[in-house]
Amino acid sequence: MTTTPAADSVTTAAALALGDDALVLSHRLGEWAGHAPVLEEEVALANIALDLLGQARVLLSMAGDEDELAFLREERAFRNLQLVEQPNGDFAHTIARQLYFSVYQHLLHDRLAAGDGPFAPLAGKAVKEAAYHRDHAEQWTLRLGDGTDESHARMQRAVDALWRFTGEMFQPVEGIDGIDWPGLERTWREAVEDVLVRATLTVPDGPRSGAWRAGAGRQGLHTEPFGRMLAEMQHLHRSHPGATW
Amino acid sequence: MTTTPAADSVTTAAALALGDDALVLSHRLGEWAGHAPVLEEEVALANIALDLLGQARVLLSMAGDEDELAFLREERAFRNLQLVEQPNGDFAHTIARQLYFSVYQHLLHDRLAAGDGPFAPLAGKAVKEAAYHRDHAEQWTLRLGDGTDESHARMQRAVDALWRFTGEMFQPVEGIDGIDWPGLERTWREAVEDVLVRATLTVPDGPRSGAWRAGAGRQGLHTEPFGRMLAEMQHLHRSHPGATW
Amino acid sequence: DAFQRAFDAAVAAEERIEPRDWMPDAYRATLVRQIAQHAHSEIIGMQPEANWITRAPSLRRKAILMAKVQDEAGHGLYLYSAAETLGVSRDELLDKLHAGRQKYSSIFNYPTLTWADVGAIGWLVDGAAITNQVPLCRCSYGPYARAMVRICKEESFHQRQGYELLLALSQGTPEQHAMAQDAVDRWWWPSLMMFGPPDDASQHSAQSMAWKIKRHSNDELRQRFVDICVPQAESLGLTLPDPDLKWNEERGHHDFGAIDWSEFWDVLRGNGPCNDQRLSRRRTAHEEGAWVREAAAAHAAKHSNDTTGATRA
């Protein structure tokens, strides 16, 4: 059975987009549990994952039943950015993903919190969390970029590999009004470039989005690893239709 | 929803045990598709996987509806050996798993084919397939064991790591009559030791089964990676209850 | 000179050029490039379908899909062998693939997002491949032509299986029908691009046609494919995502909408949804398999004079 939320409201669409970002990234971070590179990072990554999961629950609940939306939707109905669904890779990839996303999320929620739209209450809390996530990612980018030769090479590979998923973040999200998206993108780019330069890394120069005219995550078009992630995430819930937990 | 086959017949139980072995090992081998170490092995591993899948379909159909049994049973209702569910690991691990299982399966089906029990018809075909699988595993054990230093070390680690899953194979399977299990085990051990010695490998000397009195695969007790394997295998089928494909 | 004349005469007479025959360097190079690209497409093409082997929704479909992916590995083997008759080894060609110096079909840079994509690949991608390849069974180079005969036979089997998979979905639950339609919507345009750029932009076509490697122009084959697909889509109960698609009585063909060639060139340049993933997965598999290949070689060398060792795989 597939449940699709009533798409009567643009707010619902926006809540799904933002909620799916948080849900999916939280899930990926949760995959680190038990094998982070250092014990402090078990705590830190779990903190971030928990913040995001909390945001996801609020946002999905704005769009419908949180568990139905998380566990009974098919891949093509998820609206998250392709960036957040990318596999963890090594720690550098996880940090690069965190850097790109948390700067975006911090800037976006900062603007949403300042407005009076339906997401302002959530954003007021989320902006503080995102500030911590951003700081965490920036500190690690500096450490890895400006650490050893190996960590520098790994961090450079990571920021290069994920660069092509960063353009999608600045496509306007239906249902989110009053955001100057090009301005957001400029600010994001300045902030990210500043960190990369301080980390002695080269700012990637490849394309920031794919050539596929059909679209990307916000249109429900995802990357192949996402399907397997969903299979693991949804299997138990789907195995017991109608059960409560 | 969970479907458990009518357990009224011991033949059903035995068909599940043998069928699940074939189903699960076939699935694991199928995971190699697209990244085998050499193109000839894409073909060979797929051949073996297809033989096993064919056996699984015959056996599960003896116990009920093949798809319900494969896709709607929970982990605890699967009766396969823990050996066959072990993750592929590197190619040496896959070959060690093949060696241990295919020698067992070859010997068992040889005996079943010679009898007049319900599995004799299947076994008559399967014994020929298992002979090929066994030859494939033996040849690769020789190549890797008596190849380079690296391959020797990897092959030794693999045969050591999987040794503890080999004792379970010789627990009598309910519903399979007329097998001299201790005799089967002796023959298996001689055959495997012969290959290992010719491959310049040391015969492992650790325990051949775990300490857990609760049992192992034939009792529905599996290892942690199996649950995730099932999640991937069953997710799509479970996402569309009642659909036909 | 005499060699060139003999070669030209053989080609003109529709005779087969065989490995030991003299052939122009450019002919050889063209064949190597084309056969290598074809072989690479078979092995890269395993990835999008292998993505669903572990999730196939019935055991019957799983067996069909495994066998299909296995056939593709087999096609890769025939084709690398055909290329070897021209004096290039499989290892050389794989190195070039991994270094990004040889191409594979761009179609495999699109992802398989749902189970229906397996059907759409069978129906449309294999269908387009067959349309391209059937004429290659009459290619002037013997080993390639013979490999194509065998491959086309299997491909047309795959194409029917893909069609049948989509039919089951189209006639299934509303969710399954929607899944099938969605897959066709996504794969239709990339399939049309498989025939290559329009004739006026096609680099190698004229010479290849003169050499009877190629028999029909890109646009000709593309039109043939469209004409085949339209009635099949109708039987499937699915629509093709092109509002301009309609029968042209005068031409005796279907007219169809403009292809977005900028996407084609972009994907070809490396910016498709899966280029990085496909190539990096291939490279990783090759690198992770290096110790296995080295072991097999070392073992064979040690035991080249005895009969007790393992024989070559």
Added chain:
Amino acid sequence: DAFQRAFDAAVAAEERIEPRDWMPDAYRATLVRQIAQHAHSEIIGMQPEANWITRAPSLRRKAILMAKVQDEAGHGLYLYSAAETLGVSRDELLDKLHAGRQKYSSIFNYPTLTWADVGAIGWLVDGAAITNQVPLCRCSYGPYARAMVRICKEESFHQRQGYELLLALSQGTPEQHAMAQDAVDRWWWPSLMMFGPPDDASQHSAQSMAWKIKRHSNDELRQRFVDICVPQAESLGLTLPDPDLKWNEERGHHDFGAIDWSEFWDVLRGNGPCNDQRLSRRRTAHEEGAWVREAAAAHAAKHSNDTTGATRA
């Protein structure tokens, strides 16, 4: 001597021994061994539960489970810090764990096979841990005692969450109820083994009790745990898998069946269902994280004199 007398007097007076106080070498060694084992148990203990984070069946349960596993990492941090006050670094202790020269609780060598196992671990394993650990809050060594206060508070929260998870299953569908019962059947006996061997076979107990590291015997604590669990199992609507379990009016305790100590020793020796998996996963995580730790150290060294670099994690 005077140091020894002061130490003995402090212990006798229920005062806390602090890091700078003199203490007997054997006391220090015993504490290091015990605290290290406890810390290792926290971090190895993350694995069986983390096994279900990605499959948790509701977002609420997923958040609870993530937070719990995070708490265990936190407990590991407190405990390694407590061990550091005795002069051994976390790295040394981890090396000993990875080399198999220090133990962790054998309970984590059992697998989590279903979602209900997450509940059974919370209810039974955390319950047994609390029963063991509450007396440690009064341990004679100050830093350990203080760490235990904080840990016990969180553990009892986890224990209630586990109970509540099982209750929801027990009162859920028949499949859910069966899942809960199955988990309790598998975890009950291993939980009883968590209190260690029977008193007459316990190596270190007498000295530890004299030092007031340990306050109760293994069998005493085991009995306490059984007495607590029996009524809780009844409220859960689940049975404990022991036909000999019954109230003994005379003793004022529950009698229970014989524990299979051969399994306990076998698992302790390394032959449990998950020993290899747990240790090898831990080692792999540590090895794969080496470059990250090295980078952090290199960065800190480079930037020890400036304020622009990243601060230590």
